Amino acid sequence: MDHKINDSTLKATLLAMGSALIITIILLIFSSNNPLQSIVFFFTGPFSNTYNFGNMLNKAGLLIFAGLGMSIAFRSGMFNLGGEGQVYAGATAAVLVSINVNFPNRYIGIISAVIIGIISGALIAGFSGWLKKQWNTDELISSFLLSGIIIHFTDYLISGPFKDNSSFLNSTVKIPTILFIKQFLDTSHFNISFFIAVIFTFLAFIFLFKTSMGYEIRLSGLNRKFAEYGGLPINRHLIIPMLISGGMYGAMGSFASMGSYHMGIKGFTQGFGWNGIAVALIAGNNPAFVIPAALIFAYLDAGTQVAMIHSDLSFEFGNLIKAVIFFLITAKKLNLKKEYLYD
């Protein structure tokens, strides 16, 4: 089935990763006065203490949500470029609900807030899907523009009507302490959302490969003509995958706000959306590979951060290393010779 990876792809991926690793080490050697120290911190940093380790896992967990959603959208042939806005809206919606509603107990509170977050993300992305279905509006562009609108509107909510006037942060008030998602590993942000993400991975896998709707989505994405020929409801799958990817971004956002930030801070989910796309593509749009892809991603971030603090590695070098890895990670072949056109 198409969720299996064949040996040559695996080989190419490993080769690409290996090359990226070597280039990374070379970069570190050139950039640092004490290269060995930088290398050690970069690679072992994420494991150096509970905080770093927990945060890495937490970040990976959040990325898993977005990666799963995007995988499903990509599988159906839809492109959701509005993740930035959907995460932000989801995160903020969850916070606003937590602040403004009196919940009878923490579980109902947390669950409702997260669900509201998911719904807000889903509706925003779903709207782009609906426009596509209705008037064939290009979802790539509409989701991007919509995200631009949502980001600014959410900025307004946070620094306008819901601003915490007693705080120096550009933020909402904190959510009630009882609605904090409990953090494990004492101080880190690591919380149950990581495990929920893992469960979601199973669910997404099952959804995509074991349910009738997943079947419809996969076939519509692979060969629209065939899906139409088979009488599958292809129009529905302009909307549903968008709803799912937006919802997953919403989940990413609401878990981030309920589990890590505990309030809505202006611009606090910046960059989450792009990372979701990256994770999905690195994973080859396969839920089974979203976990390792998200871990690689979070590992790189954590490694950079730790190395920055402990050695003379600079922030931009983290970016450079990530760039090198991104350049190569999806390479299908690494032959330097120009491939003859007609082979």
Added chain:
Amino acid sequence: MISSVLFMSTPILLAAIGGLLTELAGVLNIALEGLMLIGAFSAILITKFTGSMFLGTLGASLAGMSLAYIFGFITLRFKANIFITGLAANLFAVGITNYLSSIIFGTKGVISLLNYSQLLHIAGNNIFTYIGLFITGLSLWIIYKTVFGLRIRASGFDISILKIKGIDSYNIQMKAILISGALSGLGGAVLALNIGAYVPNMIAGRGWIALVVIYLGRKHPVGILIASIFFAATEYISNIAQGFFQIPSDILLGFPYLITFIAMVIYSILNTRLNNGR
């Protein structure tokens, strides 16, 4: 006012025209933002050392081309996922400019030209406005009147037909990517040289807007010109509105996106109606 809007649209227009060439050649180019950033940085770097804005502009284009080459090479030769390599190019641009900046200037912040002289204005318009319009015209000519342009349009549709005709599509797509690098670099240079300084992150999403503009402009130079002016005009209006209305600034900052989004939806509704009527 018109000259302001025209000038505001220029960096976006330049990057979008470059992106148009790759788009027509069948390459989704999300690296525009990074290419512009490299251009902005190089423009200031070179102008600072040579004292010549002309060389700075030229250098910005070359720098854009260099990054575009890496992006194109890996994407086309290694057959890597173009979206990921595009993101990589953007990250790379941020990393390399900061790195070079700290090596050369000992700072990762603003680099300003000390002996700054204002950009040349002709008849009230910035010189780059004319360059932008000229390049738009030039692109019309390249795309529709030259052999290269014809081959670009063909390779975007179906590479296999190019094979039959004995045309090397790698070559065509690579050239399109290089041109987009040069034009995006130029777009970055326009931003930086007009301000007389390089500010990290100063592209501020214009590369992404350029990508949107390509689609809004129906992948045609004239459409792109109109779309980028449209976007610049909405931004201009929102700038002015900040002085008049008590609308929260955050809302006004989102205004260009809102108007563009509405325009896009209306366009697609009309388009559907028209097609159904046929």
Added chain:
Amino acid sequence: MNKHLLTMHNITKTFPGNGVKAVDCAELQVGTGEIHSIIGENGAGKSTLMHILAGEIIPDTGNIIISNRNIELSTPSIALKNGIAMLHQHLKLIPELTVLENIILGVEPSTKAGTLNSKDALNKINKLCKEFDIFVDPKKLVKNLTSDKKQITALLSILYHNIKIIILDEPTTFFNEIKADTVHKVIKKLQNMGKSIIIITHKLKEAIEISDSITVMKSGRTIANLNSSETDINHLSSLILDGNSKIKSNKPDIQKGSVLLEFKNITYSQGAVNYLDINFHIKKYETLVVTGIRENGLEILEQILAGNIQKTTGDIIYKNTTTGNKIFSLRKIGAGYIPSDRIKKGTSIKSSITDNIILLKYKFFSKWGIMDSKKINGFVSKLIDEFGIIGSGNQLISTLSGGNIQRVMIAREIDANPELFIFAEPSKGLDILSKQMIYNKINHLKKKGSGILIISSDIDEAIKIADRVLILHNGKEAATLINKNLNRVEIGKIMLGLNK
């Protein structure tokens, strides 16, 4: 005439997909300034041989000699450089470009600055148009052209090159009778210019009238090479149709069922050209084969049935309900359908056998939306067994042979037990064993009460499985016969328009 401009010697090509020898030790000789027709049934290997000559298919064995030089034609552009070009039936045009741009792509006349010298090109094209007495507006986008103008564009893009050998695949197919004259004029003109022309055609009359010599192909072999002055239509048709007279006619069933589907005065036309004009019905418990030359209306009929194009006039009535102006939708009425385009439409080649085979049934296997793997696996392995598919459920379709792909589709469609079953070109590219299996399955389905509509250009197939045969000639119904002691020569002559 110089007989030695082109020699194709001992050409063999087996497609790895289905193991069928498409071309088998074929020989071809064409001289300078010669018009050479290649005739034969659908599937005789004519097109494959010509694709080899055009550099699009690399043969397994054989030599191609042009002007006494042995040449390897590994790509179309190399063929083009050697002066060989093919006018395809499926036009390789880029719809977003203008006529002129399509014509000059790859050999653009340019100034030193790299500018397109459109004027030169335009002059040349206009000159060509005048010379050959054809017309198309060079500045129009190809996507806005009618199909005959597209054909002219494709023709021009060949004439534009400096070509020695031109291959025309069914040149008069898209033209009506009057315009065929135009095509013939073009061909004669080319001959006068000293070019060699190879024509693939089904029209025997045309072949004799226009060409100097004729090669007859059958089952991948070149069975005869004749001067057209030495032969006549009867001779040619007997050559083509000969050989398989052993095939036994199917014993037609008595038609006891009720009418399932009726095509009442269905026409399809574009502009003044009428591509289809047909009347038929199909009952339960019967197999109707619509046969003819594929390009003579079979394709259009399939497209209408599939709901891809809308009929121009007439009524399609399914079980006493007319579809009116709505596009006919096969799946909505629960019909089974196997299209002739198996790869793009009939299968999702990047998906597994399982995913392809459960297309019509996936909902039966799901409870609350979850698909029951066990049931599916059971179902899939049952069908794999029953239909002799070589492969396992999770194997990708793209790794299967053509015959196997066919079996996957048939398994899927027949298992759904449709009341109406439409099958286009059932035996296209199949080996004998697969064919027999398919026929058995179709018969079995029929006996259970389904109405079977087969669109096939293979006469033998028609004789083998039809209860009734509808023969199309030039888009019109030429005859509908009950399959009682029919033989291939009789049908062949009707479809070739020779029975009058």
Added chain:
Amino acid sequence: MAVKSLYYSLIVMFLLTLGLVSCTKEKSDTENTNDIYSIAVFVPGVIAGSPTYEMMAEGAQRAVNEVDGRELKIIEGGYNQGEWLEKITVLASSNEYDLIVSTNPAMPAICNEVSKLFPNQKFFLLDGFLEGNKSIYTFRYNQVEQSFLNGYFAGLITSSKMDGANTDLKIGLIAGQEYPDMVKAILPGFTAGAENVNSSISVDFRIVGNWYDAEKARSLSMSMFNSGVDIILTIAGGANQGVITAAREMGKYVLMYDVSAYDDAPGIIIGSTEIKQERAAYEKIKLAIAGKMNFGTAEIATVKDGWISFDNKHPLYLKNISADINSRMEEIISELVSGKISLKMPVY
């Protein structure tokens, strides 16, 4: 396939345990409180282009250089507020720095959070306000006074007959973003200062939306100048460059905040307030090293104490500004010093 997923979750579990094992080791070797060994400066943004950050870093460096064996690490945190909390926590969790120095009105709230997790971590925060946390010492400037000086000066300019001044009584303020100090201290102070000159002076206040889009700042300023503004106070980080460009193009004036920057654009930047951030960082860190920092208290620095000033000594200033205006500036400064005008920093 289920096997494969299982395989992945096993990897995760493995990593998890690995992490836990490697974590447990490091916890013990801290507990050495009062003595300050090493110092981290956390920059909420990037240093260059932001004078206050530069000054903080310089001051810290000077303080550390004067004592042997002290270590200083400067970390740039980027502009995303949301990430600051995480990065400060990483810093605190590393257990490597005895004192974390930072500057920004938002930092006290963030460090207060971190402090709950790492009660032993000490913080010295400039430009922020928080009382009562035993680990945090804050040092904040009276920005109402500071912006009042800017506003008063802008008021004098717009009512003057200088080349770039017009008859409209309009002055401008451009901010990178709308943050609490901006809305509650700077804008009111600036307005009050101008109104002190002439109550009919109006303030045109606009937002760039970020700290780096210089082109947006330029076109915003252009539209402000076109609407009659003749002097703009710019507090927009890197985007300040755009304001200067616009003023140069229009022959108008720019006012700077926090740092005297006349040299950057002679004749365009005609006024500037200054804060003694470098001195603050230097003196306070030396106090901390000596173990004398009053953690738990908050200091508010004023014009009177000399922490805030209006730079009216710079040659370029003296060259551009008439003696009359300068004497009025001297006057208002002395009124602030003497307490004749009293401007309280709001507590919120």
